[in-house]
Amino acid sequence: MPSAQRRDRETDRQTDRQTDRAAPPEARDVSRFDAILNAAEQVFAESGFQGAALREIAQRAEVAQALIHYHFGTKETLFERMVARRSAQINDRRALLLDRLLDAGGQPPLEEIVEVLFRPTIEAGLDLARDGGAFARVLVSVANSADARNQKLIETHYDPIARKFVAAFEQAEPRLGHSDAVWSYMFAIGVGMTMMAKTGRPARLSDGACDDGDAEAMLGRIVPFICGGIRALRG
Amino acid sequence: MPSAQRRDRETDRQTDRQTDRAAPPEARDVSRFDAILNAAEQVFAESGFQGAALREIAQRAEVAQALIHYHFGTKETLFERMVARRSAQINDRRALLLDRLLDAGGQPPLEEIVEVLFRPTIEAGLDLARDGGAFARVLVSVANSADARNQKLIETHYDPIARKFVAAFEQAEPRLGHSDAVWSYMFAIGVGMTMMAKTGRPARLSDGACDDGDAEAMLGRIVPFICGGIRALRG
DNA sequence: CGATCCTGACTGGGCGATCAGTCAGGAGTC
DNA sequence: GACTCCTGACTGATCGCCCAGTCAGGATCG
Numbered sequence: 001m002p003s004a005q006r007r008d009r010e011t012d013r014q015t016d017r018q019t020d021r022a023a024p025p026e027a028r029d030v031s032r033f034d035a036i037l038n039a040a041e042q043v044f045a046e047s048g049f050q051g052a053a054l055r056e057i058a059q060r061a062e063v064a065q066a067l068i069h070y071h072f073g074t075k076e077t078l079f080e081r082m083v084a085r086r087s088a089q090i091n092d093r094r095a096l097l098l099d100r101l102l103d104a105g106g107q108p109p110l111e112e113i114v115e116v117l118f119r120p121t122i123e124a125g126l127d128l129a130r131d132g133g134a135f136a137r138v139l140v141s142v143a144n145s146a147d148a149r150n151q152k153l154i155e156t157h158y159d160p161i162a163r164k165f166v167a168a169f170e171q172a173e174p175r176l177g178h179s180d181a182v183w184s185y186m187f188a189i190g191v192g193m194t195m196m197a198k199t200g201r202p203a204r205l206s207d208g209a210c211d212d213g214d215a216e217a218m219l220g221r222i223v224p225f226i227c228g229g230i231r232a233l234r235g
Numbered sequence: 236m237p238s239a240q241r242r243d244r245e246t247d248r249q250t251d252r253q254t255d256r257a258a259p260p261e262a263r264d265v266s267r268f269d270a271i272l273n274a275a276e277q278v279f280a281e282s283g284f285q286g287a288a289l290r291e292i293a294q295r296a297e298v299a300q301a302l303i304h305y306h307f308g309t310k311e312t313l314f315e316r317m318v319a320r321r322s323a324q325i326n327d328r329r330a331l332l333l334d335r336l337l338d339a340g341g342q343p344p345l346e347e348i349v350e351v352l353f354r355p356t357i358e359a360g361l362d363l364a365r366d367g368g369a370f371a372r373v374l375v376s377v378a379n380s381a382d383a384r385n386q387k388l389i390e391t392h393y394d395p396i397a398r399k400f401v402a403a404f405e406q407a408e409p410r411l412g413h414s415d416a417v418w419s420y421m422f423a424i425g426v427g428m429t430m431m432a433k434t435g436r437p438a439r440l441s442d443g444a445c446d447d448g449d450a451e452a453m454l455g456r457i458v459p460f461i462c463g464g465i466r467a468l469r470g
Numbered sequence: 471c472g473a474t475c476c477t478g479a480c481t482g483g484g485c486g487a488t489c490a491g492t493c494a495g496g497a498g499t500c
Numbered sequence: 501g502a503c504t505c506c507t508g509a510c511t512g513a514t515c516g517c518c519c520a521g522t523c524a525g526g527a528t529c530g
Contacts, residue, residue: 050286232463
């Protein structure tokens with residue numbers, strides 16, 4: 001357990017982090033702090049929380065292992081901060097697009113709502129050139145775990161935006177009850193997991209015809225599938 | 236690494252296992268071999284592969300830790316055997332029900348096919364009185380992992396039956412192409428994960444109105460949702 | 471007897487975490 | 501400007517723990 005004052009210190013720093021004083025030219029202007037988070041994302045995605053070794057994370061970030069403890073205190077805190085960073089990025093974008101859609105005047109079709117539900121996630125997965133959807137994989141395992149720590153993370157970072165989408169479903173399909181809107185949301189997320197997990201199984205089952213690495217093509221099937229499902233539930 | 240002859244020995248035993256010679260009355264006629272598999276199911280479900288400790292498994296099975304190595308050699312083999320046991324149980328039942336459905340004469344509706352897809356899994360989850368769906372949780376994490384070891388398990392134990400269901404989808408909805416039938420299967424499984432993971436999230440999002448512990452109620456929504464999705468994909 | 475089942479005691483290794491320090495550079499003082 | 505002082509960033513070495521796996525031998529039984 002880290003000393004109290006050290007934990008407080010790093011908590012304060014958190015906010016005024018980005019300022020990179022006199023960035024050395026060879027470092028791709030990514031602070032060591034961010035380098036640790038990036039490496040953590042990769043390693044946690046590959047090996048899971050328990051399987052990931054801080055030594056490995058430190059090595060990939062080209063940093064002493066002790067620096068991780070200096071900045072984050074514990075492995076658990078590192079994991080939480082890593083999830084918090086990318087979740088904020090994705091969910092801020094989701095909220096923006098959803099609000100824009102709903103404020104545009106006139107009821108938007110279900111299809112567009114579902115599209116907004118997933119696009120920011122796949123953008124986050126593809127934007128960061130070499131990341132290979134690492135965060136998406138972390139997210140899948142966190143979301144599917146019944147473990148209290150993981151569910152707390154989901155509750156904190158994903159439940160608020162989930163409620164917004166549930167409300168949007170209810171508005172788009174008024175004959176859905178609230179319960180069925182919640183179920184619809186859960187099922188939609190379940191379908192989305194298929195895309196985020198990128199297991200390669202669709203290719204195996206179709207002898208190469210289906211590629212779960214092609215997010216755009218998947219989204220083209222996922223959206224109508226989910227909308228059809230919701231409308232069937234509406235009865 | 237275990238010695239070759241020891242591994243062979245336990246492999247042989249595998250087959251003539253069930254015979255319980257002179258079962259002591261206090262033990263609920265479950266052999267120590269099976270007790271280890273049962274305990275493993277629980278602990279792997281709670282902590283994942285890396286997080287699970289053989290010591291913990293041995294303790295719950297009321298067995299010396301070394302006995303695990305005697306019967307299974309390595310942690311990895313134990314995991315594989317544990318998955319193999321329950322998978323066979325579930326998938327034999329799925330194959331039986333699906334064949335029975337298709338041989339009954341006349342094209343069965345999609346709804347019945349999807350029902351057969353999931354019922355054996357939830358039965359396996361509920362049958363074993365005190366298990367709390369432990370295996371379902373293990374399965375969710377294995378299926379969503381891109382890790383080679385996990386995908387090998389899925390390929391071995393679940394891909395064959397998956398192909399049967401894909402074929403059944405194609406037969407029930409002829410306008411689906413083969414690719415869309417595969418996608419439909421993947422999405423269906425994704426929706427099913429929602430039920431198997433039992434995270435408690437539906438209750439949280441609905442203020443208690445939705446209960447992901449009630450498998451029967453969930454199946455009542457999952458089946459129409461998936462069928463609606465497939466029919467929407469059919470176009 | 472030998473074969474099989476089973477155990478306690480043990481080992482080497484990898485883990486998260488700790489800690490005593492080094493170092494660059496900003497602040498304060500004269 | 502030169503000096504001291506301080507602080508935040510960072511590191512190498514190390515600690516104690518717990519892990520999977522080993523092994524020699526005890527118990528049981530045909």
